[in-house]
Amino acid sequence: MKKWLRNWRLFSLFSVMALLLAGCGKPFLSTLQPAGEVADMQYSLMLLSTAIMVLVIVVVTIIFVYVVIRFRQRKGEENKIPKQVEGSHKLEIIWTVIPIILLLILAVPTVSATFKLADVKPMNKEKRDKDTLVVNVRANLYWWEFEYPDYGVITSQDLVVPTNERVYFNLKASDVKHSFWIPAVGGKMDTNTENKNQFWLEFDQKAADKAGGVFYGKCAELCGPSHALMDFKVKAVPRKEFDQWIEKMKNAKPVVTDPVAKQGEAIFNKSCIGCHAVTPVDKRPEQARTAPNLANFGDRERIAGILDHNEENLKKWLRNPESVKPGNKMTGTYGKLTEEQINALAKYLMSLKVE
Amino acid sequence: MQVEEKLTAETFPSSPERATLEGKNKFIGFWLFLGGETVLFASLFATYLALKDKTAGGPSADELFQMPLVFVATMLLLTSSLTSVYAIYHMKNFDFKKMMLWFGITVLLGAGFLGLEIYEFNEYVHEGHVFTKSAFASAFYTLVGTHGSHVAFGLSWILTLMIRNAKRGLNLYNAPKFYVASLYWHFIDVVWVFIFTVVYLMGMVG
Amino acid sequence: MSTLARKKGVGAVIWDYLTTVDHKKIAHLYLIAGGLFFIMGGIEALLIRIQLAKPNNDFLVGGLYNQVLTMHGTTMIFLAAMPLVFAMMNAVVPIQIGARDVAFPFLNALGFWLFFFGGLFLNCSWFLGGAPDAGWTSYASLSLESKATHGIDFYVLGLQISGFGTIMGGINFLVTIINMRAPGMTYMRMPMFVWATFVTSALILFAFPPLTVGFIFMMMDRLFGGNFFNPAAGGNTIIWEHLFWIFGHPEVYILVLPAFGIFSEIFATFSKKRLFGYSSMVFATVLIGFLGFMVWAHHMFTTGMGPVANAIFAVATMAIAVPTGIKIFNWLFTMWGGNIRFTTPMHYAVAFIPSFVMGGVTGVMNAAAAADYQYHDSYFVVAHFHYVIVGGVVFALLAGSHYWWPKMFGKMLNETLGKITFWLFFIGFHLTFFIQHFLGLMGMPRRVFTYLPNQGWETGNLISTIGAFFMAAATVILLINIVITTVKGEKAEADAWGDGRTLEWAVSSPPPVYNFAQTPLVRGLDAYWIEKMEGKKELTPAEPLGDIHMPNSSFLPFIISFGLFVAAFGFTYHNDHSWGLPVGIIGLLITFGSMFLRSVIDDHGFHIHKEEVLELEKKGAKA
CATH class of the missing domain: 1.20.210.10 (Cytochrome c oxidase-like, subunit I domain)
Structure with missing residues (x-):
C-alpha cells in the first residue's frame, strides 16, 4: 500500500515538473510556442489530441487505482477463490464504441489539416503570383543552400524570409537524405535524393520579435557523423526589409579595402573559390556548387552553423574543420595554412557583407 | 499410421503426404512457407514495377526481350508443372516407377528451362544489359534471377530425392517429401506466370 | 537412451546444448x-x-x-x-x-x-x-x-x-x-x-520477407554494384x-x-x-x-x-x-x-x-x-x-x-x-x-x-x-x-x-x-x-501410457548456420581481398552440404520406452 502511494507521489511530481518544463521551451525553437500559421495548426492539433488522450489516461487511471487498491489480497484471504467471470458484452461494446468516437473527433481535424498543409498550388510556376516567394532548399552534408529562383540569388546557412505571408519551399538533398525542420515555425519535410518535396510555412512577425528575429532550424534525419551539428538559422523580417535585402543581394560583390583582407582574398581565390562562391548570383549548376555560398558570410549568425560568429571561431574552423564538424567535406580539400594566412582569410571572409 | 510401416498398394493411404503427424506438419508448414515466399516475390515485383523504366541510358525492356525464346521457356516450365502433377498422381497410387518417370521428365523440362534462361541472360549481357548498368537492370536480374535460383534449387531437390529413394520405393517417410517438392515446383511455375506477364509481356507493350 | 537420467560433465552439457532440438x-x-x-x-x-x-x-x-x-x-x-x-x-x-x-x-x-x-x-x-x-x-x-x-x-x-x-x-x-x-x-x-x-x-511469416528483399537490394548495391538505391542510375531510396x-x-x-x-x-x-x-x-x-x-x-x-x-x-x-x-x-x-x-x-x-x-x-x-x-x-x-x-x-x-x-x-x-x-x-x-x-x-x-x-x-x-x-x-x-x-x-x-x-x-x-507422460x-x-x-492433482490423460517418440539431437543446425557465418565474411570482403569470394563460396558449400546431409540421412527419431517413462515420472515426483 505504502509503496503504491510513494509511487503515485513520484508520478505527480514528474507531471508537475513536466508542465513547468513545457512552459520553458525557447521561443526560437520550441514547437510549444508556435510562430506561424503551420505551427499554430499543428499546435492546436497537439492540444486536441493531448486533451483526448489525457481523458483516456484519467479514466484508465481511476479504474486502475481503484482496482489495485480495492482488490488486492488481504491477510487471511490467501485461499479465497473469486468468482470466475467470463466477460460482459455490454462493457466490451462500451469500450469499443467510445474510443471510436474519440478517434473520429481527432481524425476529422487531422485529415483536414493534412490537406491544408499540403496545399502548394500557389507555387506552381505558370500561375505563380509575382509576390509569391519560393525558396529552393538544397541540403548537403552538414550545410544548407537557399536559392531564391525568382531573384537569381543564392545564400547558405542563414535563410532570410519575409514575415506574415506564406513562403513556399522546394526541398531536395544532394548527397544523402536530410530533413528540413524549423520547430517553432512548423513541422518538417524530408529532403530526398531522388525527388523534390514541396511545402509551405508562414513566419509570424510578433513571434519573430519575441524570438529575437531569428529562428533555429535543424536537420531532423540522421545523415552522418555531424548530423547533430547541421543547424541553420532563419531571419524572419518584414516584407519591406526582405525586399531591400534581396535587392542588395542581387548586386552584391566583395568589396575589399583592408590590406590584410586583400591578402586573404588572394589566398581565397587560389584555394577556396573552386567550391565557394562569393557572389549571391552563381550561375553554376547545382552539382558544381559543392560548398556554401559565402557572399554574405559577414552577416551570418554562426560559424559553420554552430559556433558563435566571431573571428576566433572562424580561425578555429579554418585551422581544423574536422575538430568542429566531424565528417565534413571541407577537411583536407586545402593544404596546410599558416597562422598568417588564416588571419588574412578570416579578415577577408568577415568582410563579405551586404548589410 | 507409423512412418516405418511397410505398405502395399492396398494399405497405402490415399493422401500419403498427410497420413502421419510429421507429414501433416510438413504439409502445412510448407504451405505457410510458400505464403512467405509469395510476399517475398511480391516485394520483388513491386520494386521491379517501380524501376522498370529507369534504364539510365542502357537498353530498355522492349529492345531486349526475345519473345520466341521466352515463350519456349515458358512452355517448358508449364509442361513441367503438369508432369509433376502426374508424378504425384502416381505416388498416390503407390506406383513408384511411374512417379520416378514423371519426376524425371519434370527435371529434364526444368533443366531445359534453366538452360534457356542462362542462354538468355548471356545474350543480354552481350547487348550491354549488365547487372550494374541501371536500376532497371538490377531489378530485372534480381527478380528473374531469384526465380531462376529457385528453379535450380527445386531441380537439385527433386533430383536428390529421386536418387536417395531410387532403391527404397515409397513409404510414409518419403511420400511427404516428394509431395512438398512438387508443391514447391508448382509455386515456381506460378511465379513464372507472373514474371512472364509482368516482366515480358508488359515489357513488350512498353 | 538412459543417458537422459545420468549426470553429465561440463563438456557433455555443452555438447548437449549445441546439438539439442528440445x-x-x-x-x-x-x-x-x-x-x-x-x-x-x-x-x-x-x-x-x-x-x-x-x-x-x-x-x-x-x-x-x-x-x-x-x-x-x-x-x-x-x-x-x-x-x-x-x-x-x-x-x-x-x-x-x-x-x-x-x-x-x-x-x-x-x-x-x-x-x-x-x-x-x-x-x-x-x-x-x-x-x-x-x-x-x-x-x-x-x-x-x-x-x-x-x-x-x-x-x-x-x-x-x-x-x-x-x-x-x-x-x-x-x-x-x-x-x-x-x-x-x-x-x-x-x-x-x-x-x-x-x-x-503469422506476422513474422509475412513481415520478414519484405525485409529480406530490402537486405538483398542493399547487399547488391553495396557489394555487387547494384543500383536499386542509386538515383544517378535511376534507383530510388x-x-x-x-x-x-x-x-x-x-x-x-x-x-x-x-x-x-x-x-x-x-x-x-x-x-x-x-x-x-x-x-x-x-x-x-x-x-x-x-x-x-x-x-x-x-x-x-x-x-x-x-x-x-x-x-x-x-x-x-x-x-x-x-x-x-x-x-x-x-x-x-x-x-x-x-x-x-x-x-x-x-x-x-x-x-x-x-x-x-x-x-x-x-x-x-x-x-x-x-x-x-x-x-x-x-x-x-x-x-x-x-x-x-x-x-x-x-x-x-x-x-x-x-x-x-x-x-x-x-x-x-x-x-x-x-x-x-x-x-x-x-x-x-x-x-x-x-x-x-x-x-x-x-x-x-x-x-x-x-x-x-x-x-x-x-x-x-x-x-x-x-x-x-x-x-x-x-x-x-x-x-x-x-x-x-x-x-x-x-x-x-x-x-x-x-x-x-x-x-x-x-x-x-x-x-x-517429453513434457507429458500421457497427452x-x-x-x-x-x-x-x-x-x-x-x-x-493431475490432468485427465487422453491416451494410455506408452512409448514416447522423440526427435534425435543434431549438430547440423549449428553447422548450417556456421556456414552462412563464414560465407557472410567472404562476401563482405570480396571486393577488397582475393580470398573473399572463395571463402564466401566455401561457406555456402558448408551450408548447402549440411542441408544435403540432412536431406539424405534418414532421421526417424527414437522412443523412450514406457518403463523408462515410469521411472522418470517416479523420480520427478520425488524431486
Whole structure:
C-alpha cells in the first residue's frame, strides 16, 4: 500500500515538473510556442489530441487505482477463490464504441489539416503570383543552400524570409537524405535524393520579435557523423526589409579595402573559390556548387552553423574543420595554412557583407 | 499410421503426404512457407514495377526481350508443372516407377528451362544489359534471377530425392517429401506466370 | 537412451546444448543469448545517455556515437527483444497446448543458431573497422554513403542470417499450434499467450520477407554494384523506406503481442480469475495483427507521400488504438473482483498498464499526420517508442522471466530482489523517457550526438541520463538474483506459484524431456485450473501410457548456420581481398552440404520406452 502511494507521489511530481518544463521551451525553437500559421495548426492539433488522450489516461487511471487498491489480497484471504467471470458484452461494446468516437473527433481535424498543409498550388510556376516567394532548399552534408529562383540569388546557412505571408519551399538533398525542420515555425519535410518535396510555412512577425528575429532550424534525419551539428538559422523580417535585402543581394560583390583582407582574398581565390562562391548570383549548376555560398558570410549568425560568429571561431574552423564538424567535406580539400594566412582569410571572409 | 510401416498398394493411404503427424506438419508448414515466399516475390515485383523504366541510358525492356525464346521457356516450365502433377498422381497410387518417370521428365523440362534462361541472360549481357548498368537492370536480374535460383534449387531437390529413394520405393517417410517438392515446383511455375506477364509481356507493350 | 537420467560433465552439457532440438533447452539458449545481447544493448544505451548528459559533451562524438546508437537499436530489437520473446514462446507454448515438442524440432534449433550466428556476425563489426552507423533503420542514401567501413555490410548480412532463423521460428510455431494441440484444446480454449504466439508467428511469416528483399537490394548495391538505391542510375531510396517499414511496423506488433500474451497469463494467474472477455481479447489480438500491416507508412509522413496517402495511413493507424484499448480494459476487469497477489511478475503487469497506456496515447498523437510533422524524428518519437517497447515489451519479458523462471530452471527467483529490481527499473524507466516527450516538443531532433547549450534542453537530458542508471542498477540486481538463485535457490513445485491455470503448471519444474507422460485431455479454457477446482492433482490423460517418440539431437543446425557465418565474411570482403569470394563460396558449400546431409540421412527419431517413462515420472515426483 505504502509503496503504491510513494509511487503515485513520484508520478505527480514528474507531471508537475513536466508542465513547468513545457512552459520553458525557447521561443526560437520550441514547437510549444508556435510562430506561424503551420505551427499554430499543428499546435492546436497537439492540444486536441493531448486533451483526448489525457481523458483516456484519467479514466484508465481511476479504474486502475481503484482496482489495485480495492482488490488486492488481504491477510487471511490467501485461499479465497473469486468468482470466475467470463466477460460482459455490454462493457466490451462500451469500450469499443467510445474510443471510436474519440478517434473520429481527432481524425476529422487531422485529415483536414493534412490537406491544408499540403496545399502548394500557389507555387506552381505558370500561375505563380509575382509576390509569391519560393525558396529552393538544397541540403548537403552538414550545410544548407537557399536559392531564391525568382531573384537569381543564392545564400547558405542563414535563410532570410519575409514575415506574415506564406513562403513556399522546394526541398531536395544532394548527397544523402536530410530533413528540413524549423520547430517553432512548423513541422518538417524530408529532403530526398531522388525527388523534390514541396511545402509551405508562414513566419509570424510578433513571434519573430519575441524570438529575437531569428529562428533555429535543424536537420531532423540522421545523415552522418555531424548530423547533430547541421543547424541553420532563419531571419524572419518584414516584407519591406526582405525586399531591400534581396535587392542588395542581387548586386552584391566583395568589396575589399583592408590590406590584410586583400591578402586573404588572394589566398581565397587560389584555394577556396573552386567550391565557394562569393557572389549571391552563381550561375553554376547545382552539382558544381559543392560548398556554401559565402557572399554574405559577414552577416551570418554562426560559424559553420554552430559556433558563435566571431573571428576566433572562424580561425578555429579554418585551422581544423574536422575538430568542429566531424565528417565534413571541407577537411583536407586545402593544404596546410599558416597562422598568417588564416588571419588574412578570416579578415577577408568577415568582410563579405551586404548589410 | 507409423512412418516405418511397410505398405502395399492396398494399405497405402490415399493422401500419403498427410497420413502421419510429421507429414501433416510438413504439409502445412510448407504451405505457410510458400505464403512467405509469395510476399517475398511480391516485394520483388513491386520494386521491379517501380524501376522498370529507369534504364539510365542502357537498353530498355522492349529492345531486349526475345519473345520466341521466352515463350519456349515458358512452355517448358508449364509442361513441367503438369508432369509433376502426374508424378504425384502416381505416388498416390503407390506406383513408384511411374512417379520416378514423371519426376524425371519434370527435371529434364526444368533443366531445359534453366538452360534457356542462362542462354538468355548471356545474350543480354552481350547487348550491354549488365547487372550494374541501371536500376532497371538490377531489378530485372534480381527478380528473374531469384526465380531462376529457385528453379535450380527445386531441380537439385527433386533430383536428390529421386536418387536417395531410387532403391527404397515409397513409404510414409518419403511420400511427404516428394509431395512438398512438387508443391514447391508448382509455386515456381506460378511465379513464372507472373514474371512472364509482368516482366515480358508488359515489357513488350512498353 | 538412459543417458537422459545420468549426470553429465561440463563438456557433455555443452555438447548437449549445441546439438539439442528440445524446445525447453532451445528456450534456455534463446534466453541466455538474448540476455547477453540485452546487456550489450543496455551498455550502449548508457554510453548514449552519458554523452547526452550535458551539452557539448565530448565523451562519445560523431561517427562513433552513430555506431553506438545504431547498434543499440539494432541489438535491442533484433538480438535482444526478438530472441527473448522466442525464449518465452519456446519455454511454454508447446506445454501450454499439451504437446511434447514443436512441429519441427530440427528447424527450431536451426532457427536459434541462425539468429545466434547472425548476431555474432553483426557484433564482429566492432572489431573489424567499425559498427554500422546509419541507424537501425539504415536508410538507403546514408547507408550507401557510409563506405569508410564495412559496418553496414555487417548489418545487412548479419540481420539477413538471423532473419532466416526468425522466419523458421514463425512457421514452426504456426504449424505447432495448428497441428499439435492436445485433444480438446480447441482454438478458443488456447491460453492467450498461445494466441499471441500464433498471431505473432503469422506476422513474422509475412513481415520478414519484405525485409529480406530490402537486405538483398542493399547487399547488391553495396557489394555487387547494384543500383536499386542509386538515383544517378535511376534507383530510388524510398523503396528501402517502404520495404523496411512494411516489415518494421508489424515488427512492433511481433514484439508487443507476445508481451500482451504474457501479461494476460499473469493477470489471470495472480488475480485468481479467468481472463475477462477472453473472446474479445482473441478478436483484438487478431485485429491488431491484421491492422499492423496497413499502417507502415505512418513512419514516412514527412517523406513526401502527399496528403491522400498521409491521411489514409493516419486514420488506419488511429484505428489500431481501438483493439488495444479493448485489451487494456479487459485486463483491468480481469483484476476487478479478483484476489490480487502482488508477486514480482504481477508488479510488472500492474505497472505495465499506465506505462503502456502512455505509449499508446502518444502513438495516437503521432498518428495525427499533420501534427506528426512536428513529432517525427524528434525526441517525442524516441519517448513514444520506448514507452511502447520498454513499458510494454521489456516489462513483459522481465515479468515473463520471473513468472516462468521456475518452470524453465526449476528454481524460484528471489522475490525480494525481484521487487527491488522492479522498483528501480520502473522509476528509472519513467525518469528516462517521460521527459523526452518534452525534449522533442522543445525542438530536439533524435539521433543527435550532442547539442548546444541555451536551447532549453539541459535539465531534461540530465534527468533522462540519471534515469538510465536506475535501469542499469535494476539489471545488475536481476543478474545477482539469477546467480543467487542458481546457486542456492529454493526448488520449485510443479505449480510453482500455487495459482497456475494453464497446462505448463501441471508438469514438474523443469518439465521432463517429453513434457507429458500421457497427452492430457483438455476440458476448457484454463485446463489445469479446471482440474484443480475439481480437486484433482493431475490432468485427465487422453491416451494410455506408452512409448514416447522423440526427435534425435543434431549438430547440423549449428553447422548450417556456421556456414552462412563464414560465407557472410567472404562476401563482405570480396571486393577488397582475393580470398573473399572463395571463402564466401566455401561457406555456402558448408551450408548447402549440411542441408544435403540432412536431406539424405534418414532421421526417424527414437522412443523412450514406457518403463523408462515410469521411472522418470517416479523420480520427478520425488524431486
